[in-house]
Each structure stands twice: as structure tokens, then as C-alpha cells.
Amino acid sequence: MPLKALALNCTLKADAAETSSTDAMIAVLAKSFAEKSVTLTETVRVAALDIKAGVTSDEGDGDDWPALRNKILEHDILIFGGPIWMGQISSVAKRVLERMDAFLSETDEAGRMPSYGKVAVAAIVGNEDGAHFSSAQLFQALNDVGWTIPAVAACYWVGEAMGSTDFKDLDRTPDKVIETASMVAANAAHLTKLLKAAPYPG
Secondary structure (H helix, E strand, O other): OOEEEEEEEOOOOOOOOOOOHHHHHHHHHHHHHHHOOEEEEEEEEHHHOOOOOOOOOOOOOOOOHHHHHHHHHOOOEEEEEEEEEOOEEOHHHHHHHHHHHHHHHOOOOOOOOOOOOOEEEEEEEEOOOOHHHHHHHHHHHHHHOOOEOOOOOEEEEEOOOOOOOOHHHOOOOOHHHHHHHHHHHHHHHHHHHHHHHOOOOO
16 A cells, blocks of 8 residues: 655744745655655644644644544654754644653553554754754654654754754755655655554554
8 A cells, every 4th residue: 555644844833824944844855755655645734723732632622633633643654843943842843742642541452552553754954953852852752652763764954053044945955955855765664664564563
């Protein structure tokens, strides 16, 4: 079966019409995934949704998380994208991780969380140090709630500290970013196929 990926853009910009460097990085990964026969079906601008605070899968009236949760779990690969703020992942990204905490109590008869057998990678951008720390935050949290992280799972770009040039403003994508995106896509697709063929036993 063809593989499907969903991207979460955890920028602080709620208006999807406002350009985002995270979208630009996700687009680089989408191209590499397409070359590996993985379709990126959608990029969700998380800040445009009302994701309530909490650690359950449904925090009541007006909570947009249940629908987003279902959408995430309908896909094979999650591209978790976001900017660096104050040297770490955005508050929007942290809200998503907090809501995934519910997976810990939503196991099947073999003790497997709903995210078992699914793969997650990161798309990080920023104009300050923190790409490695941000991916470390993401990967530890995602692993805790059942996601599988492949080798070379983060594609990132960091510009000059407090500089005025963003990733979306570059005339061309740096070669190293393209090379890394290709490796991320190849490894994620390969691992996803292996997990589909031989699921975790629980």
C-alpha cells in the first residue's frame, strides 16, 4: 500500500495565509518524500486550531484536538515541524505533545499505544541556536508516547543569530538541507515499510 504523511506546522502564526519558514522546510521534505513514493496529504497549521490545554484526547466543547488526533493516526508518517523560539521548540508544538500524553492510557490488548508502528520526523527552522535541542525535545517526547524515530530524523536550518534572513527568504535551498531531507525521507519510508511488515509485538 502507498504510504501517507501528514505535516504539522507548529509556527506561532495562526493565519495560514501568512508565509512561514516551517512551511518552506516542510515543502523540502515533501519533495524528498514524493521521490520515495510517500504522499504528503496535508500540512496542518496547528495555531489556527483551538487545541485546548490538557492531557486527554478530548477536552470538551470546542476542542479541535480529537479531529486532528484522528487525522494524525490515519497517516503512516508524521512530519513534526516548527520554529525555534528561545532556543527550544514552540509552545504550539509543546501543546501537541501534551495532548499526545493520552496515548499512554489508550493501549490495545497487547499494550501498544495508537502511535505504535508509526514514524515521526522533524522539520526545524530558526535564526538562533537550538535545532539540536528542539529535535531532542521532540524525539524524546514522541518516543515516550509510542512513535518510532528513524536514523537521521531531523531536517533543519539555522540562520545567523538574530538575523533578518529567514529560511523562506533564501534564494535557493542549501545543498546540505536537500541532502539531509533526502536521507530523512529515505530512512522514514524504509522504516515504515518494515514496521508494516512486522508490527511491534507489544
